[in-house]
Amino acid sequence: MRLSRYFLPVTKDAPADAAIASHKLMLRTGMVRQNGAGIYSWLPMGFRVLKKIEQIVREEMDRAGAVEMLMPTLQQADLWRESGRYEAYGKEMLRIQDRHERDMLYGPTNEELVTDVFRSYVKSYKQLPLVLYHQQWKFRDEVRPRFGVMRGREFLMKDAYSFDLTEEDARVSYRKMFCAYLNAFGRMGLTAVPMRADTGPIGGDMSHEFIILADTGESAVFCDKALLDMPAPGLDLDFDGDLTAEVEKRTQYYAATEEMHDADAFAALPADRQVSARGIEVGHIFNFGTKYSVPMNAVVQTTDGQMVPVQMGSYGIGVSRLVGGIIEACHDENGIVWPESVAPWQVGLINMRVGDAACDAVCERIYQALQAAGREVLYDDTDERAGGKFARMDLIGLPWQTTVGPRGVADGKVEVKNRKTGEKHEVSIEDMLNQLDAQK
Amino acid sequence: MRLSRYFLPVTKDAPADAAIASHKLMLRTGMVRQNGAGIYSWLPMGFRVLKKIEQIVREEMDRAGAVEMLMPTLQQADLWRESGRYEAYGKEMLRIQDRHERDMLYGPTNEELVTDVFRSYVKSYKQLPLVLYHQQWKFRDEVRPRFGVMRGREFLMKDAYSFDLTEEDARVSYRKMFCAYLNAFGRMGLTAVPMRADTGPIGGDMSHEFIILADTGESAVFCDKALLDMPAPGLDLDFDGDLTAEVEKRTQYYAATEEMHDADAFAALPADRQVSARGIEVGHIFNFGTKYSVPMNAVVQTTDGQMVPVQMGSYGIGVSRLVGGIIEACHDENGIVWPESVAPWQVGLINMRVGDAACDAVCERIYQALQAAGREVLYDDTDERAGGKFARMDLIGLPWQTTVGPRGVADGKVEVKNRKTGEKHEVSIEDMLNQLDAQK
Known part of the structure; x- marks a missing residue:
């Protein structure tokens, strides 16, 4: 993407009402704009x-055998009357009447709706x-x-729902999602710790929250350090196998949110x-047995x-909240430091002197070669000063920066910088192009 | 995807209230379920x-230089009061009050909101x-x-908005979108005819609807046959060049909806x-000049x-409506006939005798080989009867069917069928696997 043709409204200052790092940085880098509370x-x-x-979540849900669909944002109140939650949910539920004065609501979660879809089609254990x-x-x-997207009102959630014949089968599904x-x-570069959690308004007898540690976190948490050092199960995990050991490897250690804390x-x-x-x-996962299937x-x-x-059972991930959560975990005094897997682009290409024929030509070759090799590139081809370009590139936090300037080009070299470590080294332009060419 | 692990609730009959082919077929094939009017x-x-x-629309928008973002579904009423449309819009606008009794609405379109985003950041012609x-x-x-998703209340729309310094520049943007x-x-296999159209509540002085012909269409249309025979401009079109000729090649011919018809x-x-x-x-595109920028x-x-x-200008495509529109244009007496580009999978693989070791082994090899070669495959590995499997595969309309049965396998052969033409031919299993292997 050429920055001159893009819309990246970076600002010098964050509004005073942005209290935490992720909120400030998301506003300063022009990632979001508030349209209402x-x-x-x-x-x-x-x-x-x-x-x-969203795509990482999709791939890991699919790998675990979940099937993707899409339910609407608006739901009928009558479904929620069946489960008994319409009155119980309180003022957090946005209630709406349409032109025919039918009671509707903007879905805060989907247990009722997905149960309705399920009961309409599935009649036999064979389909489970x-x-x-x-x-x-x-x-x-x-x-x-x-806190910006961390506690918004309209937010993107991944919610999964498992359907099983027996309690033990339901625990198998729970472990897969776990x-x-x-x-x-x-994959997002986060260490998320599963913690025993209260089941709240969703209900059920087994529940874990997935918590990432950050100073600006909303709640106090307590856990055994062993959990922070433990890698994820890995993408080669056999989801058709018995995952009990994989789960218990973690649940054997102490980990709890404030409300479940045992001092x-x-x-x-x-x-x-x-x-x-x-x-x-x-994230938050629940096993609630027949709480909805019986009344519905x-x-x-x-x-x-x-x-x-x-x-x-139901299984939620706060997709839009994660954008803020990742920034809380991954930033420094100069701005965001994206993990590669979620970076908007992997490489930022800086042309220090746009208009200089040699710099333009080298940038163009590198830009094309990077893309041909499958890299996502933001090419800063604007006519701003180099200092401003460096600061902006640090601020938006792409993992790699490649800088092309007149002196380097005269020597056949460009500079490559790792945003996270700050390490810089000079690279021969021809070597870089040859290497990229081999990756096509 | 293995059908035994998928959720494809195909039904024998469509509900009586489904009046048109696409609605019937979408219900019968378990593509959608109604959750309310x-x-x-x-x-x-x-x-x-x-x-x-959605992905085809994205790629073609990006190719034309448009930049993707995402605005929320709920909007503040105050923005619509600025443009004067809050009162004007009538009962089609779903009006909502939140817990603090603030007036909100579920966006029916986004001219006001995008104009607010624009004015917050863009101050100079240089950014245009x-x-x-x-x-x-x-x-x-x-x-x-x-008519099902063809005229739903909650629907997915792609809406683009162009911002230009001069009227002539705005026409350049209009032509790009055109x-x-x-x-x-x-790319979706449709011949869409641009027709001069009324601008309706969006306003403006230049507007085209994009119409596909279908007997169940909601409005009468009139056009010159030349337009139906004209291919799309092509993906190698230079969007930085002058597109006037490309547009006029079409607008020179008569084409109008009923309300603009000149008998x-x-x-x-x-x-x-x-x-x-x-x-x-x-689709519907509008050039409306300063209708929103002046009051806002x-x-x-x-x-x-x-x-x-x-x-x-603004530029809409009915993404969810298109699913119905494509089925209206692409079906026969046995079911849907998907164009390859939008088919849910390109290939349906039918195992006629699940449990037969030879059939299972051949299916498994073909299933793996197809996927390794980049094909999307639905593998019918259920233990139902072959007749039902054939009918279901025709009904859901994947472009290619590969059938594996005990007799063919004994001869080293499988049958390949083109869903659209109905043509079948036998193929050697080894030839098929070798060809797929070469496409890895």
């Missing part, structure tokens, strides 16, 4: 990151297990939306393993002909 | 097609031209939603070129330091 437009660069995260998921905008009418979550967050159990840990920190919830009569036939309510 | 869940196969169309677009769910509270639309529809001009055409038909609107004070500085209101 807790409601944001995703400007082009922000949109690219959001799509990257089934995990359906979607990535759709949700609305929760928070009293005080804050592992898929660790892999998804791992005595935590104090019993060796002192050097006691991690007491702030955390951001990026979602039943399936068993092998011996009985009709039984289906066992369910 | 004009509100649908996109079940997994429907979702795949929707994503294919600019075309921003997004693909987001919209809501229009139709009195009588009907050509990009023809390319996008062409005398139409009658003057040679009889064999008079096409009078029904049509489905799949979206001004930019000119080269000589003056501040002038920016020239705008």
